[in-house]
Amino acid sequence: MSAGDQWNGAPRHRMTPAVRSSGVTGGLAAAMILSAAPAMDGGVAQASTQIQEVTSPGGVEAWLVEEQGLPIISIEISFIGGASLDPDGKAGLAALLTGMLDEGAGPYDSAAFSLRQDEIAARISFSAGRDTIGAKLTMLRDKREESLELFRAALNEPRFDAEPLEKVMGQYRSVLRQHSQDPNRLANDAFYGAMFPGDPYGRPRLGTIESMGSITAEDLRAAMPRLLNRSRMKVGVVGAVTAEELGPMLDAVLGDLAGADAAPAELPQAPPSAPGGKTVVDFDAPQSTLLFGHGGVPRSDPDFIAAYVMNYILGGGGFSSRLTEEVREKRGLTYGVGSFLSPMDRAALYVGYVSTSNDKVTEAIDVIRDEWTRMAEEGPSAEELDGAKRYLTGAYPLRFDSNAKIANFLVQAQLDDLGIDYIATRNALVEAVTLDDVKRVAARLLKPDDLFFAIAGRPELETATP
């Protein structure tokens, strides 16, 4: 529980995000749209020129944005591989490893590590995703030596002591039990399980109580060079630190990690199966929770940006999207509906979500399928495309208004191989998308009959379309 929380609405002060409504285009409203794009391009370009490529004396590479405005430094690291490297029968290994890195390292046992972290106010966190393991450190500039030493110990010398290992496994079992009472998690597991049968992408990231239980401290030790490997590492740094200062810091923390050839660099692709149809996971609730989708577009695809613009119009654009308009605003079927592109390292998906009363599931699915068909057949209007471009280009600087967000971008841009000048060129890529581009990618991407719906709830499906 961070100190900031008490100012930000603690548990009793429940925040409930809001709303909007049906789409009438109006003269006065249109007149309120100011001339062309908002005047932010200067700011965006400025941020990109500030990115420095730093190579440490020991050869560790990082992207740095120096920001001396606040006395804090954020470091974000991604190691490619993640849960995709979990061996069969040991699903959850990457997740358990990230849970154990701060449970005792170097001279600190588990308790001493957390006490030390608080003493110096270092914020250290680790996470395991399908394709990456993430490591983050946010620290006060005047506690940087102490903070870096703790971070180094966690990444290089985790102890995996028996007692905290048993504790963390108990906590993970508890989390897995909680997942089984969470309809979002149930729908998620059913969806990915059906999309990727037999592949690590199809397994819950924490594994199962059985697979988690089979993991030993030896397994964790053996996985270290595979999961935290220098050759598959991307580093982003933002804050009150110069390039000269950063080099030795990188060497100290990351220089001694295992190098290349600890695991195959290329993992096999995992094309999603597109089974179509539905699966229902029984959950006793008045409302059903749905995750749906089919194959998508890889990040490296030449049509990715066109698909991104298309998705904004169909389901990515919040209150401006067609799905929100049709499912929520016109019919009141849901509080939340939307879609997103999900380009992973070994597969690409196009995914949507909605939750609606059990007796309205059939109607919601029909409306969504109709919108899929309409976009695939007709594409967007010129007006919709213009609105999407205005939002996507105008809102781009909102992604760079905090050190934490910039650090995240620096890592993601390296993972996606976007190039160090991407921020300066990105809005031009969006502007260049034509109506024909969007129509082409919509026709290619959207397959209404391939949509697979994973439903957690007790939906009334008797009139469902086949």
Place this chain on the structure above:
Amino acid sequence: MQDAAPIDSAPGRSVVSPPIHSFTLENGMKGVVIQDRRAPVVTHMVWYRVGAADEIRGESGIAHFLEHLMFKGTDSIPSGRFSKIVAENGGQDNAFTSYDYTAYFQRIAKDRLAMVMSMEADRMVNLRLTEEDVATERDVVLEERSTRTDNDPQSLFYEQLQAALYLNHPYGSPVIGWRDEIEKLDREHALAHYQRHYAPDNAILVVAGDVTPEEVEALAKEHYGPLAPAGRTRPIRPQEPPQLAERRIAMTDERVRQPFVTRQYLAPSYRTAEPGVSEAFNVLSEILGGGASGRLYRELVQDEKVALNAGGYYSGLAVDDGTFGLYGVPADGVELEALERRIDAVLARLIEEGPTEDELSRAKMVLISGRIYQQDSQASLARMYGSALTIGMSIEQVRDWPARIEAVDAAAVVAAAKSLDRRRAVTGFLSTAPIEDTAEEAATR
């Protein structure tokens, strides 16, 4: 008013406040400007001093329902266009409702500040609602209630717990409203709430970002200045009578797979406490329940191994009394009653022995550094000032908070812990229900 000077505190803990300016328009609307030059964007927020705790009894959920309806139309903005206009200008917008406030915000390029101000000022007084808009949106809110609460036994449990904690105060009703009352909310209820509470003198403007105080004040004068004040202040809510009886609730739900125990005490808020007392509760909550270095976690999870997780929290940003909470998730085979006794033992020993110097120092470090880290987010700063000012705190109280945390001593922490009174608290057990009639269950699926 400006302050950019470091607050004096222990080494390594100096907190440099961002420059904060404030002004008041002639119609009574307050403005706060937080400068942040790092990106060419602004966060524009309008906070109303009205929340769910100001609702008429029987109309629970109306504050939140109106918040949804505020995105419909006015005379100049056709129904449903508000957010689309913001998006077409490269901005993001939303709103949120709490017990003590309702707030609306946009995040957008700084040269669009005048535009969003004119739109926000417009809907402060010119909201237009059709019966159809209201009926459809009510369905949306009912679905929202299902998503947030009815689908989740833990949320339902906290709703029951909260209702049991308050005998009379409206904090006992959920912000989103009880389902049967939401179902009865209509256009007239919404407009009555709107006319009663939405006016410039009941609102606070917060702008954070790459702006100067002068330009924000000039824009505020132009757009919010012409609106007529309503001359009303926040009504006094029904208060709690003396609470004499400890409450205990036990909820079972077949869907629950992970039982836990929690207790919430009434505790003074930053608005109702004597000076320094809320700060002591903040430090107490860190010492007892602050993550893996808090006493509850160290003793019950690490040492005794009777819990998988345990902690505590203090909710002090409230107009009326706040809450102090404790919770524990039992280890396999540990009964909830047994875990509750262990939690009480940890609390009792802290009262008896007091915190160590190390504990005090660590807790303060975590709290004060949190304030430094928070400055990384323009939106988070705007939200902090907005919520604090809307409940009635001053800019100085917010700004000087780190120094007051630094001043908390061991005696104040013990006094805060001692003041927790089980007669003014509710203890709740959430556990799974045995499935009694599986044959019938199977048949109905």
